Amino acid sequence: MTGISVDKARRYATISREAAHEGVVNLNPIQRGGILPEEARRALLEFGDGYSMCDFCLKGRIDMIDKPPVKRFLSDLASFLGMDVVRLTNRCRDALLAALMGLRRARGGSALVVDSNAHYSTYLAAEALGLEVIEVPNTGYPEFKVKLEAYKDALEAAEERTGQPALAALLTHADPYYGNLNDARAVAEICREHGVPFILNAAYTAGVMPLNGREVGADVLVSSGQKSWSSSGPLGILAMTEEVAEQVLVRSAHFPNKELYLLGCPALGVGLATLMASFPHVVERVTHWPEEVEKARWLAGQLERIEGVRQLGVRPKEHHVICFETPGFHEIAKKHKRKGFFLYEELKARGIVGIQPGLTRRVKLSTYGLTREELARVAEAFHKVAAKYGLDVR
C-alpha cells in the first residue's frame, strides 16, 4: 500500500548533527547569529509541537494571542527595532515578498531597485512577482562597495524604463558576500526625495547589532530569525511603519480576519517560541557590537598573515562576515588529491567547521559571538594548515 517499510524508515529516527558536537568551532556566516542560548533550548522542548502557540488562540490570529504573550512580544519587538508594526513570516524572503505584494497593490510600480550585493532571494522574490530588477552597482574588486549615491540614477532609470516610479528600493544592510555594512540613511534620503518606499534587508544586522529602523528612515525592515536572532526558525521578521503596514497588511475579501499576503497565520510554534525566549539575550548582545567588530578585525589581520591572503570588501571590517581571497590555498587544492576539500578537511581535523566545503579560491566566515580563545584557535588552525603546505605565515 505504501512504498516504504517501517524498517527502512527507521534509519531517519536517529539522525544526528556531527558539526554541533562539543568543542567544534563553527564559522558558518549563516549560522553564527542563530545559535540558541540555553533558555531557547528549553523553549524548543516546551513548544516543540507545531501548533503549541495556538493552545489559547481566541481570535484566529497568532499575532493576537495573549497566552503565551505573542501580542505583547510583537509590540516589544517593534519598539526594539524602532518600527511601528511587526508581523512574522516563515522566512526573511517571505517578509519581503509580502511587502512587495502589498506595496504593488497599493501604489503600483513594476520595478524594484536593489543593490548589486543583494541576497539571491531578493532577486527571486522580484522574479516570482514579474518585477523588473534595476541594480545599483558596486565598486568591484577588491572592495565591492555599493555606490549608494547611484540609487538616484537607478530610481530614475526605473521610472524611465517602466513609465512609473519604482515599486520600492531595497538596500541589503550588510551583504552576505563581503559583509559590507551600508549607510541606510543615505539611501533612505534618496528614496524619500523620489517618493519611493525604502526596504532595508537587515537579515545580517538586526538582532546582532543596534539598529533603529525609524532613525535610519526605513519604511520596511525585514530580518531573519534563524540568521541573526537566535531563533530556531524558519522565521522572517516584517517590520513596517504604520503607513506601510496599512498597505501591506490588507485583509482577505473572503476571510476579513485574515491578512491576505501573509496567507493567514504563519505557523510559528518553535520558531516563534525560541525567538521570544532568546529576545533578552538578543537585546543584551547588540550592546556588545563594537567588540564584535573588533574581533572580526583581529581575525582578518591574523589570516592576512598567510601568504597571499587578502580580506575583500570594505577595510577595516565593520561587520562579522568576512570574505578572504586565498590564492595560496587555491594553488594547493589544484594538486591535492582531495582537491578543494583539503582545506575544509584540514580545518575540520583541527575542530573548525563552517567554511564552504570544496571552495579554496575564496573563504567566507563569521566571527560573531566567538570568544577570543576560540578565535585564537581558528587563527592557529589556518596558520598551521598554511605552514603544512608550505605557505609563508608572517
Next chain:
Amino acid sequence: MTGISVDKARRYATISREAAHEGVVNLNPIQRGGILPEEARRALLEFGDGYSMCDFCLKGRIDMIDKPPVKRFLSDLASFLGMDVVRLTNRCRDALLAALMGLRRARGGSALVVDSNAHYSTYLAAEALGLEVIEVPNTGYPEFKVKLEAYKDALEAAEERTGQPALAALLTHADPYYGNLNDARAVAEICREHGVPFILNAAYTAGVMPLNGREVGADVLVSSGQKSWSSSGPLGILAMTEEVAEQVLVRSAHFPNKELYLLGCPALGVGLATLMASFPHVVERVTHWPEEVEKARWLAGQLERIEGVRQLGVRPKEHHVICFETPGFHEIAKKHKRKGFFLYEELKARGIVGIQPGLTRRVKLSTYGLTREELARVAEAFHKVAAKYGLDVR
C-alpha cells in the same frame, strides 16, 4: 538607542506551555497529528539551530543535501506518498501557492475550482494570485457532504466564465470543519476528463492514514508537517507527478540553481529534522487507521448520549476530526457568568483541553492517537459537565 531594556525583555526567556503539562488530554484537531514522538524531541535539540541542516550543504540546495540524508529522505517520502517528486515548503498553503504559480505559468488559467469545505488558506492563496474561485457545493446541514459529481459543472462553469480551462481543481481530502473524508478518485477522474490538474489537499490525511497519491490520481498532493506528520514545523509537503514537477519547479532566470516558486531553499532546520526523525513513527502509525476511525466513532457515540448533542458531517465517522452541535451547552452558556467559556473551563478543570475557548454552539475535536483510556476520560468529563448543568445523559 533601542526601545526596550534587557530587563523588560527578560520576561520572555521563561515562556512555558501549560496545555502540554503531563496528564492533560489535548483534543485540538490541528494538534493531534502533530505531537512529537520521543525520537523527534531528540532531533529538536540536536538540530535546534536554524541552519543546522546546512552544515554539509555542497550544492546550495537543501533538497540535495546528503548529510544528514535529506535527499534520500525526500525520495523515500515521495515513495511513501506514491508520488514522483517531493519538495518541502514552510506551510501546506505555501506548497499550494507554489503549485498554482507554476501551473499558471505553464498552462495559463485564471480560475481555481475548490470544494466548499476547503480550508481558508486555499481561498487566500487563490485571492493572493488574483484567481477566481469556483466552489463545488456541499449538501448542507447536517452532513455538509461535498457533491463530488458537481466538479464537472464547476469545471465547465470555470471555462465559461474565464474563457479557458480552469488552472486546477482542488479537493480537500478531509475537511477541517466536519472531518468529512472525500473520495479523491472520483474527482481525479472528472479532472482527467477535462484535462485539468487535480490538487489534493491532504493536510488532514497524509501522515495519519494510508494515502497513495498515484492510486487516487492526484497530480499534486500537499500536506502539513505540523498537522499530520509529527513535525514541529512549520512545514509543508509539496508532492507532484514528474510532469507537474517540471512545470512547478522552474528555475530562476538569474540563479539557475534555485527553484523560483519556492524562493530558493526553504529554511528547514528543526521542522525538517523532526519530520525525518518522526518518519518511521508515521509510516507505522498509518497502518492503525481503522482503529483510529473506530475510536472516533466510539467517542461520537458517547457524546451523542448527551441531550441535544448531534454529530455533524458524514455518519458514521470516517475520520478523526469530529464536529458536534451542542445546543444544550449553548443554552447554558447564555446564562453562565463565564458565558461560552464555561465549557472550556469545566473541561480544563477535568484535564481536557483543545476545544475552542468561548464556543458552545458547536464543538470540534479530534480523537487521533488518544488511548481508549484517555477517550473514556474525555467522554466522562463531557458527561459530568452535562449532568452538572442539568442536561440528560442517556
